[in-house]
Amino acid sequence: xxxxxxxxxxxxxxxxxxxxxxxxxxxxxxxxxxxxxxxxxxxxxxxxxxxxxxxxxxxxxxxxxxxxxxxxxxxxxxxxxxxxxxxxxxxxxxxxxxxxxxxxxxxxxxxxxxxxxxxxxxxxxxxxxxxxxxxxxxxxxxxxxxxxxxxxx
Numbered sequence: 001x002x003x004x005x006x007x008x009x010x011x012x013x014x015x016x017x018x019x020x021x022x023x024x025x026x027x028x029x030x031x032x033x034x035x036x037x038x039x040x041x042x043x044x045x046x047x048x049x050x051x052x053x054x055x056x057x058x059x060x061x062x063x064x065x066x067x068x069x070x071x072x073x074x075x076x077x078x079x080x081x082x083x084x085x086x087x088x089x090x091x092x093x094x095x096x097x098x099x100x101x102x103x104x105x106x107x108x109x110x111x112x113x114x115x116x117x118x119x120x121x122x123x124x125x126x127x128x129x130x131x132x133x134x135x136x137x138x139x140x141x142x143x144x145x146x147x148x149x150x151x152x153x
Contacts, residue, residue: 003060003100003115007151010050010062011098011120015152018045018094019122021082024136028076035077036135038068042120044095054131057105058114086140093122099148103131119148 025038039051039061051063061069082088101117116131119141126141 004149004151006060006062007098007100007118010064011095011152014044014046014048014050014095015097016094017048018092019043019090019127020045021091022087023079023081024083024138026078026080028078032078034083035075036132036137037070038072038077039063040129040136040138041066041079052118052129052136054116054118054129054136055134058103058116058131060115060118084138087127087138089140090120090122090124090127093124095120095122097121097150098152099150101128101130101145101148115149117145119145 019042021043023041025035026032027035037053037055039053042050042052048064051066053061053069055061055069082091099119099121100115101119102113103116104111105114118129120127121144126144128139128141130137130139
């Protein structure tokens with residue numbers, strides 16, 4: 001299934017919904033540390049959620065439940081709410097659109113364009129969930145980046 005089709009399937013009913021929070025994972029290994037390989041779970045005012053995770057170079061995993069993209073076996077995991085100060089500005093924002101953005105992989109001296117960013121536009125700015133080398137990265141964007149593939153206007 002293409003990323004655009006998957007995004008439409010998972011996000012379509014959330015246009016107009018309000019983001020009320022999110023949670024990210026931490027793993028225990030001597031101490032609690034972020035485990036950004038696991039999905040970010042976005043919570044909405046309609047009582048539903050969307051889970052998002054990037055892996056490999058450009059694999060996007062999406063779900064409307066608390067499932068995980070891989071088995072965590074006996075790992076000690078906890079979920080932390082609203083852990084990124086920058087991203088917290090988007091809590092209370094109404095979802096306006098969802099787009100794919102590109103990143104670049106350099107291979108043998110050539111830049112290869114890959115869809116590696118999921119941009120969720122709200123009326124309070126944008127959330128960029130991007131591939132940070134086989135795990136999720138998160139950023140608040142005050143304005144829309146250029147060259148996006150709009151999946152849901």
